Amino acid sequence: MTEMQYPSGVIEAAHSFRTIMDAVARPGRILPFTAVPPAPWPLWTTTASVARTLCDFQTPVWLSPELCTEPVTHYIRFHTGAPIVSTPEDASFIFLQADDSMSDLSRFAQGTHEYPDRSATLVIQTASLRNEGHVELSGPGIPQPLIFHAEGMSSGFWDAMARNHAQFPLGVDVIFVSPDAIAAIPRSTAIRLQETV
Amino acid sequence: MNAPAYNFAYLNEQTKRMIRRAILKAIAVPGYQVPFASREMPMPYGWGTGGVQVTASVLTPDDTLKVIDQGADDTTNAVSIRKFFVKTADVKTTEKTEEATVIQTRHRIPETPLSEDQILVFQVPIPEPLRFLEPRETETRKMHALEEYGVMHVKLYEDIAQYGQIATTYAYPAKVADRYVFDPSPIPKFDNPKLDNCPALQLFGAGREKRIYAIPPYAKVKSLDFEDHPFEVQAWDEPCSICGSRGSFLDEIVTDDKGGRMFVCSDTDFCAKQQEAR
Amino acid sequence: MYVAVKGGEQAIDAAHRLLAEERRGDRSVPGLTLDQIAEQLTLAVDRVMNEGSLYDRELAALAVKQARGDLIEAIFLIRATRTTLARFGYAEPLETRSMRVKRRVSAAFKDIPGGQILGPTFDYTHRLLDFSLVGDAAPEPARAAPAEVGIEMPRVLELLGSEGLMEKPSTDDVEPRDLTQDPLNFPAGRDLRLQNLARGDEGFLLALAYSTQRGYGRTHPFAGEIRLGMVEVSFTPEELGFPVVIGEITVTECEMINQFKGSATVQPQFTRGYGLGFGQCERKAMSMALVDRSLRAGELGEERVAPAQDEEFVMSHSDNVQATGFVEHLKLPHYVDFQSELVLLRRMRAGIANDRLEAAE
Numbered sequence: 001m002t003e004m005q006y007p008s009g010v011i012e013a014a015h016s017f018r019t020i021m022d023a024v025a026r027p028g029r030i031l032p033f034t035a036v037p038p039a040p041w042p043l044w045t046t047t048a049s050v051a052r053t054l055c056d057f058q059t060p061v062w063l064s065p066e067l068c069t070e071p072v073t074h075y076i077r078f079h080t081g082a083p084i085v086s087t088p089e090d091a092s093f094i095f096l097q098a099d100d101s102m103s104d105l106s107r108f109a110q111g112t113h114e115y116p117d118r119s120a121t122l123v124i125q126t127a128s129l130r131n132e133g134h135v136e137l138s139g140p141g142i143p144q145p146l147i148f149h150a151e152g153m154s155s156g157f158w159d160a161m162a163r164n165h166a167q168f169p170l171g172v173d174v175i176f177v178s179p180d181a182i183a184a185i186p187r188s189t190a191i192r193l194q195e196t197v
Numbered sequence: 198m199n200a201p202a203y204n205f206a207y208l209n210e211q212t213k214r215m216i217r218r219a220i221l222k223a224i225a226v227p228g229y230q231v232p233f234a235s236r237e238m239p240m241p242y243g244w245g246t247g248g249v250q251v252t253a254s255v256l257t258p259d260d261t262l263k264v265i266d267q268g269a270d271d272t273t274n275a276v277s278i279r280k281f282f283v284k285t286a287d288v289k290t291t292e293k294t295e296e297a298t299v300i301q302t303r304h305r306i307p308e309t310p311l312s313e314d315q316i317l318v319f320q321v322p323i324p325e326p327l328r329f330l331e332p333r334e335t336e337t338r339k340m341h342a343l344e345e346y347g348v349m350h351v352k353l354y355e356d357i358a359q360y361g362q363i364a365t366t367y368a369y370p371a372k373v374a375d376r377y378v379f380d381p382s383p384i385p386k387f388d389n390p391k392l393d394n395c396p397a398l399q400l401f402g403a404g405r406e407k408r409i410y411a412i413p414p415y416a417k418v419k420s421l422d423f424e425d426h427p428f429e430v431q432a433w434d435e436p437c438s439i440c441g442s443r444g445s446f447l448d449e450i451v452t453d454d455k456g457g458r459m460f461v462c463s464d465t466d467f468c469a470k471q472q473e474a475r
Numbered sequence: 476m477y478v479a480v481k482g483g484e485q486a487i488d489a490a491h492r493l494l495a496e497e498r499r500g501d502r503s504v505p506g507l508t509l510d511q512i513a514e515q516l517t518l519a520v521d522r523v524m525n526e527g528s529l530y531d532r533e534l535a536a537l538a539v540k541q542a543r544g545d546l547i548e549a550i551f552l553i554r555a556t557r558t559t560l561a562r563f564g565y566a567e568p569l570e571t572r573s574m575r576v577k578r579r580v581s582a583a584f585k586d587i588p589g590g591q592i593l594g595p596t597f598d599y600t601h602r603l604l605d606f607s608l609v610g611d612a613a614p615e616p617a618r619a620a621p622a623e624v625g626i627e628m629p630r631v632l633e634l635l636g637s638e639g640l641m642e643k644p645s646t647d648d649v650e651p652r653d654l655t656q657d658p659l660n661f662p663a664g665r666d667l668r669l670q671n672l673a674r675g676d677e678g679f680l681l682a683l684a685y686s687t688q689r690g691y692g693r694t695h696p697f698a699g700e701i702r703l704g705m706v707e708v709s710f711t712p713e714e715l716g717f718p719v720v721i722g723e724i725t726v727t728e729c730e731m732i733n734q735f736k737g738s739a740t741v742q743p744q745f746t747r748g749y750g751l752g753f754g755q756c757e758r759k760a761m762s763m764a765l766v767d768r769s770l771r772a773g774e775l776g777e778e779r780v781a782p783a784q785d786e787e788f789v790m791s792h793s794d795n796v797q798a799t800g801f802v803e804h805l806k807l808p809h810y811v812d813f814q815s816e817l818v819l820l821r822r823m824r825a826g827i828a829n830d831r832l833e834a835a836e
Contacts, residue, residue: 006205013210014257017217021255024224025398025413026313054221056214058656092218113342117222117231140227140374141413143396169376173225186225188374188413203559212558232658237554242800244807267811271483274807280484304811322804333787335661360823366815385815405797407658431818449814463811 009052012036016053020175023184028137028146030129033182040071043125046177047095048075050123055080055093062091064100067125091120094172098126098152105160108172116169119187127151129178134194137185139165145192148183150176155193162191206253207285212236216254216409220400223411228377229341230324230408238404245278245303246404248320252282252301255316255400261289263297268305268446268463275303294466304367306388308445308467311397313414319382321403324410326370326380346378349421357426366431371420373412378421386420387430387446393418437462440471498543512536521725521754522546526795527553528655528674529560530724530753547676551796565653567709567718571728571751572630574704578755581631582698583732589628594703595755631700632730632747641732642744661787668770668790672763673752675793681758683783684765692781694768696748699732703755727752729760733768736775746775 012035019033035049043051055061061082063072073084085091088107096102102124111119133149135158164171164187171187185191204210219233238246256262262282266275270292278301282288291297294309303320311317327337330348340346349370356364369386372378381392382401392399392412399412412418422428436443438459445467447460462468499506513520513536523535527550535553542548578594581587593599635641651666654674659667672680687694705725709718729750737743748768750760769783782788792798 010205010210011258013213014205015259017213018255018257021217021220021224021398024221025411054214054218056211058215059218114338115232116226116229117219119222121221140416141224143415169226169229173221188225188227207559209559209561232660234656234658237551237558237796239555241551241803242797243802243804244800246800267808272808273483273487276483276487303807304809322801334791335787361826362819362823364819366819367812383809383812385811387815405801431815433818446811447814448810449817463814 012049013053016049019182020050020053020184023175023182024141024173024186026141027139027185027189028131028142028148028183030131030181030183032180033177034180040069040075042067042069042097043072043075043095044177044179046179046182047123047125048079050175050177050182051076051082051093051095052079054121055082057081057083059092060085060090061093061095062086062088064094064096066097066100067095088120094120094122096122096124098124098150101154101156103154103156103160105164105172110167110170110172113170116171119170120172122172122174124150124153124174124176126153126176126178129176129181129183136192136194137189138192139189141186142189147194148185150183151178158191158193161185162193165190203285205258205286206256206282207238208236208250208253212250213254216250219409220251220254220411223400223409224398224413226377227413227416228373228379228410230379230403230410233407233409235404235407239281240277242405243322244274245301245320247402247406247409248301248303248318248404249278249281249402250404251318251400251402251409252299253286255318256282256286256288256299258286258288260298261291261296263291263294263300263466264302265300265305265307265464265466266303267448268307269465271465292466293470304383304385305446305463306384306391308462308464309470310391311395313396315397317395317397317399319384319399319401321380321382321401321408322405323368324380324401324403324406324408326368326378341377344376346372346421349378350423353421354423357423363422363426363428369420369428371418373418374416375419379410379412385431385446386428389418389420389428390430433460435460437468437471440468440475442468442471498541507540509533509536509540512539518755519544519546519549521752521756522677522759523549523553524753525756525759526550526674526676527557529553529557547795547799551799554796563712564710566721567711569706569708569726569751571702571706571726572628574628574702574706574726574728575723576628576702576704577725578703579628579700580698581700583631583700587631587634587700596757628702630730632732635699635732635745639742640745642736642746644747659790661790662773663786663790665767665771665774668786669749669751669763669767671790671793672750672766675763676795676798677756677759677762679793679795680762680766683769683789684762686781687765687769687783692769692772692777692779692784693734694731694746694748694765695734696765696768697732698761699730699747701727701729701757701760703727703757725754727754727756727760729757729764731761731764731768746771 019031023031033046035045037045039045039048059082061076061084076082089109094108108120128151130149131147133147135148136145137148138145168187173186175184219231223231238249264275264279266272279290294307299316301318325337330352331337353363367385368380368383369389370378394415396414398414401410420428433447439461442462446463448463450459452459513532519539520532520535523538524530538549538552579592632641654667654670705723707720708722708724710721711718731748733746733748735743735745748764750763752759766783770786772779772784
């Protein structure tokens, strides 16, 4: 069989999507994720890869103020064609950093009862992902309850995630990206904050 | 006139992104049917275009693909779909279930248990489990939103009243993660138990009806039943004539016009492995 | 000893070669050229472009040839081709007022500005087989009237509109959605309904239109205007920022004048139905206009009682590529599910037989 030559980015997007899909299908599992540079500061190559893989002219994007720099907006527009909106409730994809105040997830699109798929997907940059700490995840995709930690997320965020799950099937879905790994917590995942010892 | 050149796995990138987004939302809400803008494919609607679009959107060049129809790799439509992916994605193919990373199937789940490294893609004709009780999409969407599945239970119970048992033998409805009732595609109810707590990701594509849904790995899947009429699977009186298996789904082969019959495994790869083991 | 049947792949290859031979037929007969099909089976080509949703005469002629004259099979080929084409954007709306008219008639008025122009039509032919067509004798030359430059052909419905007698066309500035890019939800807007009807099966729409005339959702139609001719297609490229004419296409447009409506506050006016298609497709454009009007029942406050008014029913079943796919998929193996039914049926019958035996004892 001859070597097929596809336009650049096609195969990378296929691999990138498989990893993202695997992360959403197995919540809390931390998967190695590499991506091709360059990326605009302060986005990591991994975050930029998620944007390129999932965003396009059909998906309005909202960026947190710290991420909404000129290099990032130019990159998103040029590489994905996604419109960048100023109101988070109008966005399909929300890009955030771990230290962005996130104790209220209800300002993002939650979906409707007849179309729960119409909710936003959050992409959160965090310095590291580890299976330790005191956030316990369980639910579809998780054979045994799993401990999960994303660097820099506040306890207010985890309370908000528990409230997010409580309104299943509505709610947002979250993808965490570190410089070399990816994990996800969809709305179907139950969140339990263990007592700190 | 120039012949069009095809992208990897035929679909253009914008179509793949749209389907990929739908897949992610489907996994996040297990059993809920996500609408998607299904494309015309080179094979007819109703012949697996939904499964093909899902497979095309998840495939990478590193995958090994198995395609089956009625459990067999050599049925005409499975051959046709496998050739399509060889032509448009240059992907490795196999008939051995345990060697495959992506399995596209019509109307059966392989007998060989699946692993975490595998994805099972089902071809779905009618994704809506309530469709034959309520033809209107506007109504069924409300029923799912309100978790109102009464009409389904009534139908199953009416079967019991009329026939003494539930008369649904394939496309048997089940509930996933204690919320959405879904149609597992026209697999025989014999295969329903395999849906539950499965290590592989199960994706469902309906091209003509334009819906995608998913069962995450290890999700709880419970076939609908009643306490006094629990769900049960089919059984045969005789074993497979070729490999002797007593635990697999058997096809009936008519051997003459005097009522001659024999029974052989529908899953051809499983049957071949059982034969080797003997 | 039963040996499982193998060789599905070889069977398919052999079937394809046989099909190619049958398509060509008797080799001593000259093969069809695409020119012959495009020039002489024009209306077949027009239908394939319409329901294939792609304006390309050459591709449509090839599809007709490849499909051996089965037009739904040809439409399928064109739809599948359409999926692979790069999309640059959307053309400007066609301005049918500026059409280079070949045919233009109105049933609502005896005469209209610009005149009634019969053009090339079967309408008043006698449907008797013409055996002079067996050979290739040249037809008698047609007398063409010189094209009158600058002749005004205002639209009949606009003439009624300027008197206030016709409801105004909707003027909302909402971008029309694209049926081929977004999944269909109900209720659907008129933009998606018209797209669905434009590519819908001519026979299905014809039957629905006919049903409205026979009392299944009556709308009292009059053919306000039917036009056939060439219109310019314009496109505004991003980098230029202004529209450029990229070519001309032939379209058929039909505007129906329907039952008037009014209310306590609004003066009664006629209502409209609209049909548009590629090439010469009057039956299709007229059927489309009748069904369009019926489907507007909701916005016009009419009770939906008839199939042609049932939006979900009409739009879910109008696409013949989907329809034929699903109907013909019954040819695919279904023996696993049939086996399940056999097992159940035999068990039920054995159960009943047992009950009878026990009752008899």
